[in-house]
Amino acid sequence: xxxxxxxxxxxxxxxxxxxxxxxxxxxxxxxxxxxxxxxxxxxxxxxxxxxxxxxxxxxxxxxxxxxxxxxxxxxxxxxxxxxxxxxxxxxxxxxxxxxxxxxxxxxxxxxxxxxxxxxxxxxxxxxxxxxxxxxxxxxxxxxxxxxxxxxxxxxxxxxxxxxxxxxxxxxxxxxxxxxxxxxxxxxxxxxxxxxxxxxxxxxxxxxxxxx
Numbered sequence: 001x002x003x004x005x006x007x008x009x010x011x012x013x014x015x016x017x018x019x020x021x022x023x024x025x026x027x028x029x030x031x032x033x034x035x036x037x038x039x040x041x042x043x044x045x046x047x048x049x050x051x052x053x054x055x056x057x058x059x060x061x062x063x064x065x066x067x068x069x070x071x072x073x074x075x076x077x078x079x080x081x082x083x084x085x086x087x088x089x090x091x092x093x094x095x096x097x098x099x100x101x102x103x104x105x106x107x108x109x110x111x112x113x114x115x116x117x118x119x120x121x122x123x124x125x126x127x128x129x130x131x132x133x134x135x136x137x138x139x140x141x142x143x144x145x146x147x148x149x150x151x152x153x154x155x156x157x158x159x160x161x162x163x164x165x166x167x168x169x170x171x172x173x174x175x176x177x178x179x180x181x182x183x184x185x186x187x188x189x190x191x192x193x194x195x196x197x198x199x200x201x202x203x204x205x206x207x208x209x210x211x
Contacts, residue, residue: 084144085209088152092201095135095156096194102127103167103190107174107183114175124167132160148208155204159197166193 079087103124106112112120136153170189174182 079142079144081209084142084148085205087142088139088205088208089202091135091138092156092205093198095131096198096201098131099128099163100190100194102131104187107186112171112175117171117175120171121168124171125164128160128163128167132156151208152205155201155208158204159201162200163193163197 106120106123106127110116110120110123136156139149139153139156142149167190170186170193173189174186177185179185
C-alpha cells in the first residue's frame, strides 16, 4: 500500500490526487442537494473553500514527509531513530488517508440502507483489514530494531478494532438518518475519526521510540 500510494503521489502530486477526489465529492453533492436552495448553496460554498484550505495546509506537510520516506525505502542499511519515527508516522498517515478515501467511496457508490448494512459492514472490515495488514507488512520489511518494529506493528493492529467499531456506529447512524445531508455528516464523522486515530498513533509511536 505504502509504495503504491507513494508512486501515485509522485506521478500526480498529493494535492492533485486528494484535491481532485475532494472536489468531485463536494461538487457532485453540492449540485444534487442544493439546486433550489440558494442560501444552502452559499453555505456549502463556504464549507468547500474551508475544506480545500485545510487540504492544502495538511498536504504540504505530506510532501516533506514523503521525500524522506522515499529515501528510507531505498535505504537498505539500518536507519536512525529519527528516520524510523518519520517513517512510522508517515505510514500511519498514509494508511488512515487510504481508509478514509475508500470509506468515502463506499458512501458514494453503495446506496446504503438497512437491508444491505450487514454486507456494507463486511466490505468496510475487509478494507480496514487489508490496508492495515499491508501497512504492517511494510513495517516488517524495515532494517531496524526488531522489538521496536514489533511494537509499532502492534500499535497499528490495536487501532483496527477502534476504527471498525466507530465505522459501524457511523454507518448505523447513516442508515437511520432522515437528514438530506447525511452523506456529508458521515464523511465528516470519518474525518474526525481518522484525526483521532492519527493522534493516538503518533502518541504511541513516540512511546515506542522512547522506551
